[in-house]
Structure formats: C-alpha cells, structure tokens
Amino acid sequence: MNNAPALDDLRNQLVAEIKSKVSLTEPVEQALRTVHREVHLPGASLADAYSDQAVSIKDNPNGPLPLSLASVPSTVAMMLVQLDVQPGDRILEIGAGTGYNAALLSELVGPDGEVTTIDIDPGVTLHARNALNEAGYEQVRVMERDGLKGAPEHGPYTKMIGTVGFWDVPGTLHDQLVEGGRFVVPLRWRGQTRSVILTRRGDSLVSEGMELCGFVPIIGQDGERTTTLPGDKIRLHHDQDLRFDAERLNDAFATPVTEIWSDTRIGREESFDGVWLRATVFEDAVCRIEVTEQALKGGVRRPAKPFRSVALVGGDSLAYLILSIDEEADPARQVHLGAAGYGPDGAALAKKLAAHITAWGADRGAVPRLTVHPVEAADQDLPEGHVIVKEDSRIVLSYA
Structure with a gap:
C-alpha cells in the first residue's frame, strides 16, 4: 500500500x-x-x-x-x-x-x-x-x-x-x-x-x-524478400511480387551517381517517412535499400538513412532518398531532400523520386485512401488507384 x-x-x-x-x-x-x-x-x-x-x-x-x-x-x-x-x-x-x-x-x-x-x-x-x-x-x-x-x-x-x-x-x-x-x-x-x-x-x-508505426511481424506471413548484391555490401528488402537482378543492379553502382534535388526542405527533427508512403501510392518497384558502412567507404552515395531508405528500382537501375544539411539555414529548413540515381535509367528514376518528395513537401498531411479486397476480386470491381496484389487480398491506394 x-x-x-x-x-x-x-x-x-x-x-x-x-x-x-x-x-x-x-x-x-x-x-x-x-x-x-x-x-x-x-x-x-x-x-x-x-x-x-x-x-x-x-x-x-x-x-x-x-x-x-x-x-x-x-x-x-x-x-x-x-x-x-x-x-x-x-x-x-x-x-x-x-x-x-x-x-x-x-x-x-x-x-x-x-x-x-x-x-x-x-x-x-x-x-x-x-x-x-x-x-x-x-x-x-x-x-x-x-x-x-x-x-x-x-x-x-x-x-x-x-x-x-x-x-x-x-x-x-x-x-x-x-x-x-x-x-x-x-x-x-x-x-x-x-x-x-x-x-x-x-x-x-x-x-x-x-x-x-512498427511491430514484430505475425507468425505465418512471409511476404518480404531480401536481394543481396554481389559483395554483400548493399541489400534490397522488398515484397515477394518484386524481382530484382542482383548482378545488373550491382553493375549500376559502377556508373556515376546522378543527384536530383527536390523543392522540399525540412527541419532536422522532422520525419520524412511520408515520402515513402507517397511513393507506394504511385510506383510498383518501391523497396527499402540497406547500404553498409563498407559500401559507403567505397564511395556509394549515403542514403538518407543507410539502413532504411526508400528506393525505386527499374531493371538495371535504381534511385533512393538522400539528404544534405545546411547548418547555416533556418532550423526549419536545414535538411534538403533529394534522390541519388545509379545505372542507365538512374537519372530518370531519381527525377521521379524527387517529384514525389516535392509533392509530399507541398502537402505533408495528405493521407491516401487504402482499400482491401478479396484476392479474387475482378479488376472492374476495384476502385480507381494503384493495385498491390498480395496472397489473400488486393490493396488499392489512391489520393482521390
């Protein structure tokens, strides 16, 4: 007592x-x-x-x-x-x-x-x-x-x-x-x-x-995969419906990096995970890139978060979120968000990701509509939006 x-x-x-x-x-x-x-x-x-x-x-x-x-x-x-x-x-x-x-x-x-x-x-x-x-x-x-x-x-x-x-x-x-x-x-x-x-x-x-949010995954669902590029310095964590060629993507990192900067600047304590969410509403090949310290020391452009940054992948090319910090800027605008692209289509992918960053920056509170439908649902019965097919369901995302 x-x-x-x-x-x-x-x-x-x-x-x-x-x-x-x-x-x-x-x-x-x-x-x-x-x-x-x-x-x-x-x-x-x-x-x-x-x-x-x-x-x-x-x-x-x-x-x-x-x-x-x-x-x-x-x-x-x-x-x-x-x-x-x-x-x-x-x-x-x-x-x-x-x-x-x-x-x-x-x-x-x-x-x-x-x-x-x-x-x-x-x-x-x-x-x-x-x-x-x-x-x-x-x-x-x-x-x-x-x-x-x-x-x-x-x-x-x-x-x-x-x-x-x-x-x-x-x-x-x-x-x-x-x-x-x-x-x-x-x-x-x-x-x-x-x-x-x-x-x-x-x-x-x-x-x-x-x-x-973040939670321990439920036992019995294993819908994510990891593609490790040769040398085990860079890994892509992705849904099982996405397939990547590790050799071709590894070759991409032998090409010069292209940096495309968005119009978005944020404070150092501000979350930018909304960029990732927005990308999933429009793009299929969205995944998470993990870049080891060894790869960074080898000259790979540092992602915004080396172990958890959004990436877009297309064939032999990819782009991912990056940032730069201006210590002299207004505290609410010290972090500039952009994208780094590698491979023949890296610049195009980086430009696409930078456009998503800019769109998110213009309306950071926007939340997409998400609907879950039976996996056997016909296309004509689904609402307008971007469809992600899972094992038991079809998810539709849109900002409409």
Whole structure:
C-alpha cells in the first residue's frame, strides 16, 4: 500500500508524456491511468515499466526481432484512439503480448463488453493470462490460437485490433468482423508499416486514417524478400511480387551517381517517412535499400538513412532518398531532400523520386485512401488507384 502513491505518480507521468505525443480521448486517458503496467512486466524495473519504450518479453532464437514485446505505450495509446472503443464492444485482439493492452481494452468496453485476446505462442498466452488474473481482469478471454485464423466461435466482433505486424489481411479475419466494424491493424506494404483504421463495407475494408508505426511481424506471413548484391555490401528488402537482378543492379553502382534535388526542405527533427508512403501510392518497384558502412567507404552515395531508405528500382537501375544539411539555414529548413540515381535509367528514376518528395513537401498531411479486397476480386470491381496484389487480398491506394 505504501507503494501506491509512487505508482500513481509514475502512471500519471507516463500519461503526461504520452499526451505530448498523442491526442488522447478521455476514455483512453482514463484507462491508461487505471491499468498497472508493472504487473504485466514482472521482470522490468518500475522506471522501465513506466517509460515510453518497448520492453521485450520473449526473445527470438532465429532472428534479431523478439517474438513478443510490450509495445511503446504511446503507440498503444495511439492505436486505442484509432480503435474508438465503445462500452459494450466485442473485441478480438490478435497478439496477446503481456496482456496490458487487453486490460486497457477491458476498461474501455466496460462490464457489458467482451475482450478476446489470442496468440500462437503458449508461453505468451500463459504470461498474459497470469498477468491479467493478477491485475483483476479475469473476464478477459485468453486463447492460444493462430492469429491469422482468429477465434470465430466468439465472434462476430464489433472491433478488432492487431498488435503484431501484418503483411496481408486474410479473409478469415474479415469474415469475423461485423458490417461497419472497425479493424485497426499494423499493415506492411513496400517495406513500411502503418497502423491503418479499416472499416468493413461488404466484401471490402476501407481505410479511415493511418499512422506510422512498427511491430514484430505475425507468425505465418512471409511476404518480404531480401536481394543481396554481389559483395554483400548493399541489400534490397522488398515484397515477394518484386524481382530484382542482383548482378545488373550491382553493375549500376559502377556508373556515376546522378543527384536530383527536390523543392522540399525540412527541419532536422522532422520525419520524412511520408515520402515513402507517397511513393507506394504511385510506383510498383518501391523497396527499402540497406547500404553498409563498407559500401559507403567505397564511395556509394549515403542514403538518407543507410539502413532504411526508400528506393525505386527499374531493371538495371535504381534511385533512393538522400539528404544534405545546411547548418547555416533556418532550423526549419536545414535538411534538403533529394534522390541519388545509379545505372542507365538512374537519372530518370531519381527525377521521379524527387517529384514525389516535392509533392509530399507541398502537402505533408495528405493521407491516401487504402482499400482491401478479396484476392479474387475482378479488376472492374476495384476502385480507381494503384493495385498491390498480395496472397489473400488486393490493396488499392489512391489520393482521390
């Protein structure tokens, strides 16, 4: 009991930090002030439990990313605002994590609602179940399930939320959502992830907004590939429907670089990930380039972010995002964005990417419309826009 005031102070401090980043609704704010995050992170210090950072709860022996973690609290809050939970909602959460998000959802749905959280990993579900019981949320249903299949026996659901990254939206989940129901999902396409608000409209899911985010990928979807150029100094990370010739692209880096500069200048702390999003609305061959320190020392033009920059690829040529910094300029305009092109068509690709940068710079708040359709949907039944074909769905993007 003596520890209660200190814990309340820590929670309130965390909420204050979250509010500096996210526009909270009153119900979400109240839930954040109520649920004890430290109960869900028994191995973490109180300082870590109440800092705005992710905490790993299960390591991955087969890769660099953990199998499960407690998400950044401000990201959790942002997605709960997107979900717009109402008292009495029936919610499916895909990715049980620590059980913390399920506890927040339980607070939001109230005594007349239901929360079902599922995870494919028995260790994760056990952790979530124990934490929820200890925190007093025995009413939350925790199930060991493949997240891609959902839990149809407890549906249909008025709301669904993914707390793992999805590369595709399977029809099995679509079918468990009521007409007009909302699905907030971290959806990945062309190498970048957005938390997308999707509303069911018949056989389609229609977006009502999206925010940049990052999540551990769901188990069972493997839609991305890596093409490593000879010498293992440059890698392209791309969707499986894109195929690149590593030898031809490697030859491109033997040609002189062409730099094309956009009309866009930004502040040093300002995000420019919107350029990547905009490119995916118009271009097929959008991917992520990773340039090692060894390649940079060898003279390759430094990307804006050496390990995560948007790139356009075409046959034996490519272009990617670059920047230059003018220390003497107005702080709001110190960073100049442009594109570097290599190969016979490198200049044309760089010009195209620079045009996307300029267009983004002129309207940085523009958000595309995204719709998800069954993979068998006919072309004439799709709305106007750029189509990306996945295994279970066809995604259409446009600014219309």
